[in-house]
Amino acid sequence: xxxxxxxxxxxxxxxxxxxxxxxxxxxxxxxxxxxxxxxxxxxxxxxxxxxxxxxxxxxxxxxxxxxxxxxxxxxxxxxxxxxxxxxxxxxxxxxxxxxxxxxxxxxxxxxxxxxxxxxxxxxxxxxxxxxxxxxxxxxxxxxxxxxxxxxxxxxxxxxxxxxxxxxxxxxxxxxxxxxxxxxxxxxxxxxxxxxxxxxxxxxxxxxxxxxxxxxxxxxxxxxxxxxxxxxxxxxxxxxxxxxxxxxxxxxxxxxxxxxxxxxxxxxxxxxxxxxxxxxxxxxxxxxxxxxxxxxxxxxxxxxxxxxxxxxxxxxxxxxxxxxxxxxxxxxxxxxxxxxxxxxxxxxxxxxxxxxxxxxxxxxxxxxxxxxxxxxxxxxxxxxxxxxxxxxxxxx
Amino acid sequence: xxxxxxxxxxxxxxxxxxxxxxxxxxxxxxxxxxxxxxxxxxxxxxxxxxxxxxxxxxxxxxxxxxxxxxxxxxxxxxxxxxxxxxxxxxxxxxxxxxxxxxxxxxxxxxxxxxxxxxxxxxxxxxxxxxxxxxxxxxxxxxxxxxxxxxxxxxxxxxxxxxxxxxxxxxxxxxxxxxxxxxxxxxxxxxxxxxxxxxxxxxxxxxxxxxxxxxxxxxxxxxxxxxxxxxxxxxxxxxxxxxxxxxxxxxxxxxxxxxxxxxxxxxxxxxxxxxxxxxxxxxxxxxxxxxxxxxxxxxxxxxxxxxxxxxxxxxxxxxxxxxxxxxxxxxxxxxxxxxxxxxxxxxxxxxxxxxxxxxxxxxxxxxxxxxxxxxxxxxxxxxxxxxxxxxxxxxxxxxxxxxxxxxxxxxxxxxxxxxxxxxxxxxxxxxxxxxxxxxxxxxxxxxxxxxxxxxxxxxxxx
Numbered sequence: 001x002x003x004x005x006x007x008x009x010x011x012x013x014x015x016x017x018x019x020x021x022x023x024x025x026x027x028x029x030x031x032x033x034x035x036x037x038x039x040x041x042x043x044x045x046x047x048x049x050x051x052x053x054x055x056x057x058x059x060x061x062x063x064x065x066x067x068x069x070x071x072x073x074x075x076x077x078x079x080x081x082x083x084x085x086x087x088x089x090x091x092x093x094x095x096x097x098x099x100x101x102x103x104x105x106x107x108x109x110x111x112x113x114x115x116x117x118x119x120x121x122x123x124x125x126x127x128x129x130x131x132x133x134x135x136x137x138x139x140x141x142x143x144x145x146x147x148x149x150x151x152x153x154x155x156x157x158x159x160x161x162x163x164x165x166x167x168x169x170x171x172x173x174x175x176x177x178x179x180x181x182x183x184x185x186x187x188x189x190x191x192x193x194x195x196x197x198x199x200x201x202x203x204x205x206x207x208x209x210x211x212x213x214x215x216x217x218x219x220x221x222x223x224x225x226x227x228x229x230x231x232x233x234x235x236x237x238x239x240x241x242x243x244x245x246x247x248x249x250x251x252x253x254x255x256x257x258x259x260x261x262x263x264x265x266x267x268x269x270x271x272x273x274x275x276x277x278x279x280x281x282x283x284x285x286x287x288x289x290x291x292x293x294x295x296x297x298x299x300x301x302x303x304x305x306x307x308x309x310x311x312x313x314x315x316x317x318x319x320x321x322x323x324x325x326x327x328x329x330x331x332x333x334x335x336x337x338x339x340x341x342x343x344x345x346x347x348x349x350x351x352x353x354x355x356x357x358x359x360x361x362x363x364x365x366x367x368x369x370x371x372x373x374x375x376x377x378x379x380x381x382x383x384x385x386x387x388x389x390x391x392x393x394x395x
Numbered sequence: 396x397x398x399x400x401x402x403x404x405x406x407x408x409x410x411x412x413x414x415x416x417x418x419x420x421x422x423x424x425x426x427x428x429x430x431x432x433x434x435x436x437x438x439x440x441x442x443x444x445x446x447x448x449x450x451x452x453x454x455x456x457x458x459x460x461x462x463x464x465x466x467x468x469x470x471x472x473x474x475x476x477x478x479x480x481x482x483x484x485x486x487x488x489x490x491x492x493x494x495x496x497x498x499x500x501x502x503x504x505x506x507x508x509x510x511x512x513x514x515x516x517x518x519x520x521x522x523x524x525x526x527x528x529x530x531x532x533x534x535x536x537x538x539x540x541x542x543x544x545x546x547x548x549x550x551x552x553x554x555x556x557x558x559x560x561x562x563x564x565x566x567x568x569x570x571x572x573x574x575x576x577x578x579x580x581x582x583x584x585x586x587x588x589x590x591x592x593x594x595x596x597x598x599x600x601x602x603x604x605x606x607x608x609x610x611x612x613x614x615x616x617x618x619x620x621x622x623x624x625x626x627x628x629x630x631x632x633x634x635x636x637x638x639x640x641x642x643x644x645x646x647x648x649x650x651x652x653x654x655x656x657x658x659x660x661x662x663x664x665x666x667x668x669x670x671x672x673x674x675x676x677x678x679x680x681x682x683x684x685x686x687x688x689x690x691x692x693x694x695x696x697x698x699x700x701x702x703x704x705x706x707x708x709x710x711x712x713x714x715x716x717x718x719x720x721x722x723x724x725x726x727x728x729x730x731x732x733x734x735x736x737x738x739x740x741x742x743x744x745x746x747x748x749x750x751x752x753x754x755x756x757x758x759x760x761x762x763x764x765x766x767x768x769x770x771x772x773x774x775x776x777x778x779x780x781x782x783x784x785x786x787x788x789x790x791x792x793x794x795x796x797x798x799x800x801x802x803x804x805x806x807x808x809x810x811x812x813x814x815x816x817x818x819x820x821x822x823x824x825x826x827x828x829x830x831x832x833x834x835x836x837x838x839x840x841x842x843x844x845x846x847x848x849x850x851x852x853x854x855x856x
Contacts, residue, residue, distance in 0.1 A: 070809035072801075072831070077810070102602050105577040109810035112778045116814055128613070129572050129580055129599040135616040139601060142609035305572075305580040307595045309587040337806050342545050343581040347588040 005219035006196055009203045012215065016206045017090030023049060024094060029155065032095030034080065034110065036103040036272050036301045037127050039291045041283075042148055043099075044209060045167040046155040051091050052205035053098070054080050056252030059366045061086065068113050074338040075365045076247055077106045084114045091206065097154055099147075101125040104303045104340065123150055131296050131304050141292040148288050165286035170209055175278040177216035178204075182275055183230040184223045186267045186325040191226050192219075194266040195256060201274055202250040234326040237393065239263065239385035242327035244270040244318060244348070245361075246335040255333055255362060255374065262379040263386070268325035270318045272301055279317060303340040315351055322357055328385045330359045331378065358384065400447040402434050402459050413462050414695055416470070419501070419687040420481075429469045437472050440522045443529035444472055450841055451526055452730045456670040458711035461703075463696035464671045470683040470692065474512065475519040477684050481506055482564050487628040490554060492570035492579050493726040494746050496769055497682055498755060499762075502641035503622045504629030505567070506684050510554035511726070513565065517557035536562065544585050548578055549725075549804035555582045559589045566628055569596040569621055574775040575725065575746075577807040596624050603777055604770055614766035622762075638761035644686050645755070651693040652679030652751045658700055660742065660792050665717065666703035667710035669731035669741035676747035714738045718855040721794035723785050723815065725801040725808035727832050729848045730841070737852040742792040745785050749774030778811045782818035789823045796855045798848065799829040826855060 020030060031043045032053040043050040054076065062075050065082030083089045098120050100111035114120040126143040128136035152158055178201060185194045200219070204212050223230075234240060241264045248255065248271055259266055269275055276299050283294040299317045306312045322330065330352060334342040342363065349359040360381040362374055411426040418424075438445045447454055456464040482488050489500055493509040500507035508516070518524075518533045533553065540556030541548060558565045572580050583595055598617045604610035626633045652675050659665070659672060675696065678689045703710075712735050722728045723745035734741055755761075755768040773784035789797055799816050801808045812829035820827040830847045834840050 068813060070806065070812055072804070072806045072809040074806075105602075105807055106810060108602065109778075109807065112811060113814055116779060116818075124603045126601050126603055126610070128601070129597055130617065135613050136599065139599075139609055139613040142607070143601075146607065305584040305597060307584060307587055307597070337547055339545070339547065339578060339581055339806065342547055343578075343585060345545070346543060347585065350588060 002196070003191060003219065003222050005215060005222050006192070006200070009200055009207075009215050009219070012207055012211065013203050016208075017094065019208070020049065020051070020090070020094045024096070029096045030094050031097045031099055031151070031154075032091060033099040033101075035101040035107050036277065036303075037101040037295050038099050038125060039144070039295055040209070041164065041167040041171050041291055042144075042151060042159065042288070044170070045164040046151055046157060046159055047163075048151070048155050050209070051095065053083075053091055053095065054249050055083070055089070056247070056249040057254060057366050058082075058251065059368075062366055068117055069110065072337055073106050073109070074246070074335045076249060076252075076335060076338075077110050079366070080107075080110050081113055084118045084120060087118070095120075097121050097123055099123045099125065099151075102127045103301045106338075123147065123154075127304070128296075129305055131300060132306065137293065137296050140296045141289050144292040144295075145288050159288070161286055168283050168286055168291075170213060172281075172283070173213050174204060174209065174216065175281055177213065177220060178275065178278045180220055180230075181216065181223075182268060182325070183232065184220075184227065186232045187227065187230050188233050188236050191223060194268065195260070198256075198269065198274055205250065232324075232326055234328075237386065237389045238265040238267075239382040239389070240265055240267045240326055240328045241382070241385075242266070242268045242270060242318075242322055242325060242330050243274070243333060244330050245333035245345075246338040246341045247271065247273045248333060249273050252366065254366065254368075254371065255331070255364065255378075258371065258375050258378050259331060259382070262375060262382050264331075264378065264382040267327055268321050270321050275321075276301075276317070301340070302344060309347075309351070315348065318348070318352075319355060322352075322355070328357070328388070329381060330357060331381065332359050332361045334361060334363045336363060336365050398447045399438065399442065400445045400455055400457070401438065402430075402465065404434075406459060407434075410462050410465065414691065416466060416688050416691055418477075419685050424469075424473075429466060432473065433465055433469055437469075441472055441519065441524070443524050443526040444468075446526040448526060449732045449736065450730070451732070454670070454732060456668060456711075458668050458671055461667055461671050461699060461710070463692055463699050464667070464674070466692045466695065467671075467674045467678060467683075470678075470685070470688060471515075474684050475516055478506065478508075478516060478563075481684075482566070485630060487566040487625055488564065489567045489569055489625065490558065490565050492573050492576060494575055494680065494750050494772070494774060495571040495573055496645070496750055496753075496755070496765065497680075497686070498641045498645050498765060499618050499622045499638060500569075500625060501645070501682070501686055502638045503625035503633040504631035505625045508565075508684070509681055509726075510551035512681065512683075513554035513557055513563060514550070517553070517562040520562055536560070544582065547804050547806075548582065549576075549802055551576075551578060552582060552804075555585065558593055559586065559591055561591065565593060567594050567596070567625065569598065569624065571598040571769065572600050573772075574600060574602055575808065576805065578804065594624070594628075596621060600775060601770070605776075610770060611763060611766045614770060615760070615762040618762045618765055635761050638765070639757050641686070642755045642757055642761060642764070644690060645682075646757070648679040648682065648686060648690045648693055649751045649754055651690065651697055652676050655693065655697045655700055656743075656748075658697070658704055662704040664707055664709040665713045665740045665742075666700050666708060668712040669734055670712075671710060673728065673731060673741055673744065676744065676751045680747035680750045710740075713740050718795045718852055719793055720852065720855075721785075721789045721792055721797045722800055723797065723819075724799040724812065724829070725805040727800055727802040727805075729798065729800060729830075729844070733841075733845050733848060734852065737849040738856055739795075739852040742794050743788055745774055745781075745788065748788065749784075778814055779818065782815050783822065785815065786819045786822035789819060789825060794823075794825060796825050796851060797823075797827040798851060799827065801829070801831055803831065803833045826851075
């Protein structure tokens with residue numbers, strides 16, 4: 001039975017489009033954004049309403065988008081373009097400005113296309129490929145300063161240090177709450193499933209952020225009353241799966257459904273539409289520089305190349321999450337033509353093999369034609385883990 | 396059985412009267428030696444290169460009286476030997492990106508090669524191959540890369556595979572990450588999990604960087620690091636003066652290519668065929684392993700083109716009243732032989748032309764000057780701006796139509812194929828289309844792209 005607070009979150013999400021439309025009528029401005037490195041703290045501190053845009057899983061929208069962007073681009077980007085072409089999504093319709101950071105370069109191209117074809121007001125934030133070098137970090141800081149100036153012009157006011165400090169506090173609270181939620185879903189007999197936590201993460205793309213934090217805290221309180229502190233033991237023989245790879249945006253449930261249907265239990269994710277944006281964000285000072293440094297040094301997105309395997313922060317994070325959530329296998333989801341994740345599938349598999357963790361790559365799109373093929377592979381993978389559990393229990 | 400191409404012996408005496416080719420290392424090759432290579436040694440060692448099948452995209456120009464074309468062919472076919480010789484002498488061979496400036500690489504004592512040249516070098520490491528065998532060898536190298544990385548990688552994965560498989564001795568992998576290509580970053584990264592462990596460095600290309608001084612600073616810092624890394628391998632200390640001297644040489648090449656192109660475009664009749672014209676910006680951007688040599692060949696080319704224009708000579712193979720076709724897109728173009736057979740001639744391509752169109756300032760901080768020039772390459776600008784520039788080139792070249800062409804796996808270029816085609820059509824009024832090439836590097840199963848190119852030309856006619 002669903003937790004009371006989850007129902008409240010669900011209701012709040014349903015009401016949000018209407019709330020946004022009314023807020024705009026009263027003069028509020030909405031900044032929709034895509035990608036990975038847009039700091040919401042700055043948008044929020046300027047009194048603007050941040051909304052993380054983009055949904056997946058709809059082949060019809062993919063087809064509409066493909067009239068403008070190539071079929072050699074990933075389905076997520078095609079669907080985004082389709083969303084703008086159709087202009088029915090409430091969050092797309094209610095965005096006064098669309099901010100895009102150049103982390104995933106295909107998404108950057110989407111910004112160019114929607115500006116040209118649909119006259120969308122866009123704002124770009126450059127992201128260095130050499131993000132780990134001092135010169136790359138300085139470039140990002142300067143980029144974020146310039147981005148902030150343009151946001152200030154759009155908002156009609158200057159960034160206030162105190163307001164920024166309040167926003168940072170709010171977002172630190174959200175990130176901490178999400179990390180705590182992930183611990184609960186990974187326990188042996190949780191009252192909350194990973195899927196519900198994932199939905200709660202996505203609710204945060206849309207809801208008023210103050211309201212969102214209080215709902216998350218209420219949810220945590222409810223869980224604590226029921227469970228006490230979360231303890232992850234892995235004693236009940238579940239096939240514990242960690243999801244990694246390309247984006248799984250709201251409404252793209254194809255792979256998640258299949259894993260659950262074949263008896264796998266997802267116990268965590270390493271996704272840029274999931275937990276990753278909440279990890280390792282350490283803002284040392286309430287300033288643009290403080291935020292730039294924190295964002296560029298958090299868990300890197302796969303679209304940013306890193307030339308040394310041993311010290312790669314993305315792989316380090318993946319290994320840590322496997323350990324934290326006692327995952328026994330990784331399902332690595334790659335969207336067709338999503339090069340940042342697809343090109344690294346083999347290497348990631350090699351790395352995890354050395355750790356004794358099996359990895360199954362699922363390379364797919366939103367079409368339903370490969371559902372049964374994926375089911376067969378996922379089922380075999382889950383069975384493999386379950387058999388291993390049985391074997392270990394009998395030893 | 397395919398037809399082997401050969402240069403008529405009666406041209407020899409006239410050819411050997413022309414200038415020899417001088418190289419950066421102070422050596423030179425006489426025109427007698429070039430003739431011998433192109434008529435005897437070359438056909439024996441690289442028979443595929445002399446195959447005159449229409450499907451052979453790298454076919455030597457049949458305009459045998461255009462002597463600069465023969466010299467360009469020599470530079471291409473002798474690349475393998477020159478690279479091996481240079482490598483043995485401690486000159487670092489460096490894998491880079493297509494369409495980027497080469498000045499810092501050569502200044503620091505290295506030889507930069509775009510992926511296409513590395514793939515070609517790898518193929519040529521085995522001699523005596525006919526066209527079919529050469530084709531098969533190229534595909535084998537390509538497939539080796541795709542197996543270890545991804546089927547969705549573009550053809551440049553072959554160059555990375557050639558390095559990982561130890562087919563060619565590349566000393567450093569250090570490209571710019573131009574806007575042109577998103578695959579390159581991940582392919583460079585992929586070497587970290589390979590046995591060879593070739594040193595790597597990336598020169599980032601900040602996007603959307605107009606009027607951003609911090610983008611120039613960022614790039615200039617990376618160019619300094621790049622030069623130091625090459626110097627560390629070559630053992631040659633690189634001074635600012637060295638960089639300026641190299642900039643002068645390469646500016647000369649770029650200027651020659653621009654002058655040549657203006658002359659070519661202004662001619663009533665196309666003075667050379669598409670193969671010979673297409674080679675010009677390649678020479679002035681890629682330099683085929685030696686800027687000194689290619690600048691010399693460009694000087695000769697200019698003289699010949701001028702003479703031809705003066706005497707209203709039409710290039711061999713060019714149709715009567717050909718339709719003029721401009722090509723843009725990713726680092727790929729249509730087969731010039733097919734284009735000419737269909738009644739058109741290629742009048743430009745945005746890829747190398749973007750680099751060639753931009754000189755580097757000589758006085759002042761050379762790294763900052765390079766950074767400013769590199770960041771102003773029209774091809775690498777946001778798409779609307781790039782399209783505006785391409786539309787200008789279409790007008791200048793008096794093109795009748797434009798094809799935006801991209802290869803399989805190049806999702807960064809494909810994403811804006813329609814947008815580019817739409818803007819250029821709107822700004823120039825000429826028909827535009829976009830075409831995917833799935834078979835780049837192969838010489839079989841070309842019907843899909845051939846049909847599309849021919850149908851477009853037919854529509855123009």
